């Protein structure tokens with residue numbers, strides 16, 4: 001099974017690049033951001049709870065997202081060739097929980113692809129998306145900057161967690177979508 005993590009700050013291109021990687025490697029997409037937005041759209045209790053955090057640019061509590069991912073894996077594991085985790089794990093407890101889940105099923109993470117983009121470029125991209133996406137967390141610069149602060153304090157340490165396992169591959173996330181996609185494919189295919 002080919003299990004990949006797409007890692008990087010908000011707006012680094014995780015969702016954008018996930019699409020191409022899913023098509024090329026025939027992987028199941030698991031985006032915690034998409035799953036949470038779907039829960040919000042359906043006004044579920046989980047969605048309403050998550051919205052309180054997302055609207056402020058904060059991470060949703062670990063137990064909520066870990067439970068969500070665990071049940072998605074249970075529902076799909078028999079039918080897929082591998083997963084692309086997009087926007088998960090975002091904290092060390094999430095990374096530890098994912099390792100445990102995958103160890104139990106004997107389907108470890110193969111590679112962690114880390115997209116590197118400057119803060120000014122992130123803010124520019126997300127404000128740009130905010131003009132068309134309808135996403136409230138993309139429309140206010142102070143919320144976007146808060147998401148970057150959350151990334152630096154809680155998510156960036158996850159890179160070290162995977163570097164210690166020799167699974168981390170840093171990729172320049174600025175340039176054309178096609179050039180970045182080629183670099184990601186090379187990282188997946190080469191040892």
Ligand code: B4P
Pocket residue numbers: 009010011012013014015016017032033034036053054057058059060061065086087088089090094125126128129137147173174175176177180
């Ligand atoms: P996510 O849905 O994961 O979204 P994101 O980090 O904002 O963006 P992504 O990185 O996927 O966007 P992309 O670059 O593709 O998270 C949203 C919120 O959900 C979080 O803030 C948090 O509250 C919550 N959440 C999600 N997962 C969680 C977890 N595990 N734990 C706790 N909370 C969680 O796109 C950005 C823009 O850049 C687009 O407009 C795109 O067109 C553009 N773009 C992409 N590549 C480009 C390039 N090469 N050049 C120019 N523009 C580019």
